[in-house]
Amino acid sequence: MRKRVIEVNQLSKSFKKQHALKNIQFHVSEGEIFGFLGPSGSGKTTTIKILTGQLAQTSGQAFVLGNPVEKIDESIYEDVGIVTDNSGLYERLSVYNNLTAFAKLLKVKKSRIDVLLKEMGLYEHKNKLANQLSKGMKQRLVLARSMLHEPKVLFLDEPTSGLDPVTTEAIHSLLMELKANGTTIFLTTHNMDEATKLCDHVALLNDGLIVENDSPKALTLKYNKEKRYSVLLSNEVEHVLPHSPDTVEQINQWLKNDEILTIHSCEPDLEAVFLEVTGRELI
Numbered sequence: 001m002r003k004r005v006i007e008v009n010q011l012s013k014s015f016k017k018q019h020a021l022k023n024i025q026f027h028v029s030e031g032e033i034f035g036f037l038g039p040s041g042s043g044k045t046t047t048i049k050i051l052t053g054q055l056a057q058t059s060g061q062a063f064v065l066g067n068p069v070e071k072i073d074e075s076i077y078e079d080v081g082i083v084t085d086n087s088g089l090y091e092r093l094s095v096y097n098n099l100t101a102f103a104k105l106l107k108v109k110k111s112r113i114d115v116l117l118k119e120m121g122l123y124e125h126k127n128k129l130a131n132q133l134s135k136g137m138k139q140r141l142v143l144a145r146s147m148l149h150e151p152k153v154l155f156l157d158e159p160t161s162g163l164d165p166v167t168t169e170a171i172h173s174l175l176m177e178l179k180a181n182g183t184t185i186f187l188t189t190h191n192m193d194e195a196t197k198l199c200d201h202v203a204l205l206n207d208g209l210i211v212e213n214d215s216p217k218a219l220t221l222k223y224n225k226e227k228r229y230s231v232l233l234s235n236e237v238e239h240v241l242p243h244s245p246d247t248v249e250q251i252n253q254w255l256k257n258d259e260i261l262t263i264h265s266c267e268p269d270l271e272a273v274f275l276e277v278t279g280r281e282l283i
Ligand SMILES: Nc1ncnc2c1ncn2[C@@H]1O[C@H](COP(=O)(O)OP(=O)(O)OP(=O)(O)O)[C@@H](O)[C@H]1O
Pocket: 015, 018, 020, 038, 039, 040, 041, 042, 043, 044, 045, 046, 047
């Protein structure tokens, strides 16, 4: 069994009378990308804050790399990287110097800075001041900083929110590379396509409750109650057909006549699963 890098047992958090997290329970294994998905206000950031020692839970336990979160002190940041929307940059320092400042703190060799800048597509902007960067460049710099010391675990709160598709794609490739090198990634997102593409497991969070927790594939199959198939024919007419003996016969006929351009099963995506489980959309 793979090592559990994050373990959460019956964790709750209340802010006065507001119950932001209600007995949540999950674990994240070493080297996986775990997606924590839920609409605004469902408790994603609260969870990240508890797991990174920035906020105390009301009850329950959580462990990161075997350490109880209440005992987290600065030494854990040697093994953990964090990106949240308050991960500020030194606005008046250059891209390069933003990273050297952290490299010193984290005792990282300077040669790693150039490697990361190249991977992030920031190398040619290394002398620009942080306050002259676009939103996407800033986000890439914050991500580069979080990876400087090759952490064992990365906590990413909405890492691609509001970014253009090209930057988003670059960040996705980088996260897959990190995973391949053994980094465990805890990712919050509203974006179901992102979760489907990147995550080994996802937990769906609604109003502070985990309502599902499985692989994206297993969830879409579990909620594929009415099996249907979409067939595009060479006359460019699309048919959506139920799973039935008639459909089998019909598809057979089209296949024999070489009339089929494309054929797909119509299982729901994670967005539809979330809607089915909670009755609400993710936005
Ligand atoms: N410091 C706080 N004091 C009081 N209530 C808070 C505090 N922080 C969060 N909450 C409440 O807890 C709930 C969960 O908030 P949280 O920020 O974790 O949601 P989220 O899922 O990260 O949302 P978003 O996607 O909008 O960032 C919300 O109802 C929020 O208003």
